[in-house]
Amino acid sequence: MSGQQATRERAQQLADELREHSQAYYRDDAPTISDAEYDRLFRELQAIESEHPEWVTPDSPTQRVGAPPSDKFESVDHATPMLSLGNCFDDDELAEFDRRARDAVDGGALAYCAEPKFDGTALNLRYENGVMLRATTRGDGITGEDITPNARTIRNLPLRLTGKDVPEFIEIRGEVVLARSRFEALNARLEEKGHKAFVNPRNAAAGSLRQLDSRITADRPLAFMAYGIGRVDGQTLPGSLFEQLQQLSAWGFTISEYVERVDGLEGCKGYYQAMAERRAGLDIEIDGCVFKVDDAATRDELGFVARAPRWAIARKFPAEETTTTLNSVEFQVGRTGALTPVAKLEPVFVGGVTVSNATLHNMDEIARKDIRIGDQVIVRRAGDVIPEVKALAKRGEQTTAIELPAGCPVCGSHVERVEGEAVARCTGGLVCAAQRREALKHFASRRALDIEGLGDRQIEAFVDEGLLESPADIFALHQHREALVEREGYGEKSVENLLASIESSKQTTLERFVFALGIREVGETMARDLARHFGTLEALQEEAAAYLARIKRAEDEHPDNRAARERLLTSEGLQAVPGVGSRVAHCIADFFSEQRNRDVIDALVAVGVQWESVRTESGAQPLSGKTFVLTGSMDSMTRGEAGERLEALGGRVTSSVSKKTDYVVAGASPGSKRDKAEKLGVTLLDEDGFLALLEDVEAG
Template identity: 75%
Template sequence: MSGDIPAAKRQRAEQLARELAEHNRAYYIEAEPTISDAEYDQLFRELEAIEAEYPALASPDSPTQRVGAPPVDEFESVDHATPMLSLANCFNDEELAEFDRRAREGSGRDELVYCAEPKFDGTALNLRFEAGVMVRATTRGDGVTGEDITANARTIRNLPLRLATDNPPDFIEIRGEVVLARSRFNELNERLEQAGHKTFVNPRNAAAGSLRQLDSRITATRPLAFMGYGIGRVDGAEITDSLYEQLQLLADWGFSISPYVDRVTGLAGCRAYYDAMAARRAELDIEIDGCVFKVDDGPSRDELGFVARAPRWAIARKFPAEEMTTRLNSVEFQVGRTGALTPVAKLEPVFVGGVTVSNATLHNMDEITRKDIRVGDLVVVRRAGDVIPEVKEVAERGANATPIELPAACPVCGSAVERVEGEAVARCTGGLVCAAQRREALKHFASRNALDIEGLGDRQIEAFVSEGLLHSPADIFSLAEHRESLVEREGYGEKSVANLLASIEASKETTLERFIFALGIREVGQTMARDLARHFGSLEALRAEAERYHQRLADVHAQYPDNKAARDRAMVAEGLQAVPGVGARVAQSIADFFIEPRNVKVIDALIEAGVHWPTVDVDASAQPLTGQTFVLTGSMESLTREEASDRLEALGARVTSSVSKKTDYVVAGERAGSKRDKAEKLGVEILDEAGLLALLDQHAAGSAPDA
């Protein structure tokens, strides 16, 4: 029969299957979608149509016959007790009406009651409980087999690890969506950006990426939430067959469910619910991309059954991605709390996605250049699942359109704006003095791993900044001058103020690495601060090297104006870049910070206020492991990872969390896992616990290192 299928149709089906498989992997496995949901749906429906016309093309491995993609190798593969099926989608009232007609006819009912709920835009999770205790958590995977991510799931704060009932089922699967609230997403991205890490594009990607971290300690730092939406297999208990009542049962057992879950009657009820959620969508802190309607009663669902990919008794009514055209009047640059400058389009007001839009993000200068957007253009504004609308593209070039230029000075504080070669984001260099960054700089300065000022937390700093008491970290050491007014504040008293001022005074005695870290230099975390302190030994030496760096960089640019690789090679072994882990980008960030006059003024004021530290020993002979990088994995009997890390660092080594070609040793204890495997692939030397102890004892005894 294969000859009955036109060659063009067969080729197109094969092409679509390949493309969809690639997009599935990007979405489910790599958490980095390559196309929008709307574009994916269009490709999927085209393949469905071809396979409906020529059923022989619907092979078992077609994307239409499965959900997502197979799990990756890093996690153990686990079969779900009952498959995690996907949902059919519809995109307009006519398609929703057709679903309702089929459901009524298939179940033999004149009218159906539906369980209606928002469709969360996150990543699906299947939880297995035995005797009321969670024993396993798995991703959706391909719908039949998922990945065991139990350790990561346990870090989700609102996910109950034990059902809140005295009579739990012997066995139950509970399904739901792991999501990241929009407000927490913004905080997470700011934190990642401040630490020099890659940020996430949207909350859905952040949730998926966080849930699939190999190190559950990283997942624990991500503000994820679990929203229950269904039940799979159940053994040893009788539960209601009403889906609406099952959700109420989940809530009784301690799970978060959507507050907008409802029962609706017939097609009219579905439409009214959809319209209400579409109007409310922009207000929600958790992103949704549609509404889900499921036949509520069990007998009707049994009558309807399933197709290969989805139940016949459920459908997702997706929200449209709305786009409108309007005029770009001007561009303003906003400064974030980490100094990043974001261009914001000022638009002729236009109604998009249920709200009037007059501002839209342009992301960064690279995006502006790529899309060739200019002031005065007619532009397409898109507002789909995102809170902030974006300028998608130019619809028509304006008659007097003018290019958009990056400002040379920060629009908030006037400090220089720098854009590191190879980066998309431009930043204000005024860190300690820029009002847009002030609050976060102060919170970081007083934090536990920096100057550790007890009693000066986020709430106090927010209040002191608002009242004009704090403008820079140096002002912290002048709070004693305001003692009387502090005592009179609500919630304060003589004792609490005395404790705060005593903590501030005690914080003056610190270490050089803590002080460097406290300054909040972009790209400089705790490890980098320690390495800088050990390499230079004094703040004066570090500041002097930062000043020399720019002169050398200018000389190298003049010598190799058109050869970046040559410039990088010329800089790599000198000064700042002689410090382990300091590359060109980090070196420039450090140098820019220390030559910014306003930062220099704050540092001088801190030292004048009495902040001090002991001299750092930079004798290389006392640190025989200087320049060597170690990675610790697995557990050891004789010492903890922290103790091992401290002993290695005391000998000058760097201890990092990821294995690369630059790693010198991987210390592999019991249950070492994937880091040991990666070390073997890269040819990195592996030490067991005995080998590590021998190395530590050898150098602690002053022996010369092996050749």
């Protein structure tokens, strides 16, 4: 095959591919490739056709706009064509556009009307005597789809023009968009109802606008941003495009607040840079800037090419989305133990940088997007946002399923994923290097072992220098006394105080120690309840092991009866403790099942950390099993003091009112908690009633 024949076949292949992608984008609202990939293919075809103009056919994608209208809607001709815009991707191409425009009119610097290029779906509105009669999609630029009932539901779209000088007939062009914040809320609603979420705001806008039931469109928070005028009869418009946009605003249309009139090439470049910096903070997505010659007479002189005006161009931002190959997946472990799948990509330029890694978020997202190793995927990077694999672009020929590792890639500890949660976590909180800093900060914190002088900054420094790897190392810091004294900011006295605080922290309580271990889902209140219920750490550990054994027995005995499994698990042990459900019980059991966590506890006991056993609920505490909520203020004591009195008597103090609450103690200005107690029929105590209760139970 000759080189020319191969080039011609490549042109035909490109034309066929672009037609398919154009139909998917414009007609089906379901793009199959990224914008950047489409632009790359389009420019390749343009380059071939410029070398071989005799190969250009009337139906070439370079000669058309959009795609033929769908047969789901009535087809309508536009009064004037809705042309596309030429694109440029760097300052040199923008300078070439400006040079051609100036040369064509033999003039100096031109004034341009500059505005953001909204990433939505184009709409053409027809008004007669100020009343909106018809709304049509762009379609192929000549003929669009009549979607008038749907357009009428867009709240900021004027159905009647306001103000003065309303024309007899006018076509208004603009973009239907969906704000990012509203897009996220819409997707959340769709997913709650079991519907498929939209890939991006542009697809959501297009899909919403082309619903067969306009009630669905009405439920979508769309907006219309006007950017231009087609045919107009019965009125003379300003010659300046910038002033025309101000006229649109006066008639009731929303235009971009960032529209400006700029001078020459340097003005265009400055505007582009300013919008690039604003882009990440905008609630409406934009993918570039549009520059149009501002003067009407100059525009008329410049005219058009086949599919676009010579007097306008879109300067595109570096692609925020593009397509590449997913080569492999690695799992990173965060400071809280969460495992995040990270895509290892064929390097690709996106968002102004070369990207080879991108987040896949979690296993649920991987399943929802149906992504496998070896696939072609769409990668997104917006501003400074971490790159993400946004969607599957094309299934690879040879693919491998992405699987969650059984062991932590950092420390080898068991990886748990609680039913109903998207995030999987490493259970080796006390031994995992990825979690070391946070685990040690928590261990030494005021509500845990309360080691004064060992704050976050000191712990981070000691970890970096290799002095701390596990909680037991804290109690070996005295071996580095001389080195500590020499550190900047330290001295004999401060080191002496720190070591004294470490030594005194060895004497603690069981609830503080359980809280200090950093078991996921076990806060202060839960640690206290576990300590009181089991009395000793050994009993808690034994029950954790028994819980895992019961899980296995429940699954073996009742594989198809979830209710029976839950009855077996909740009848005793961990889930008999107030507030401990299946999720918390799993976290506790998984923590103590990890041998390395038990080794850390043994090491702490070996260096002298100790606590007294506490009375369990079988003891004589008079308020055991009773739950209290404190609200409002009291004259006789603070809420903190009241809570301590109740806990000393075996009571449990929580922050929210529920059917399981026994008493709500309501002082002055109690707020909504009192109202909720009355609604649920929970016993209410004022300050006098509360003091009387304390007096009765303390007297025995």
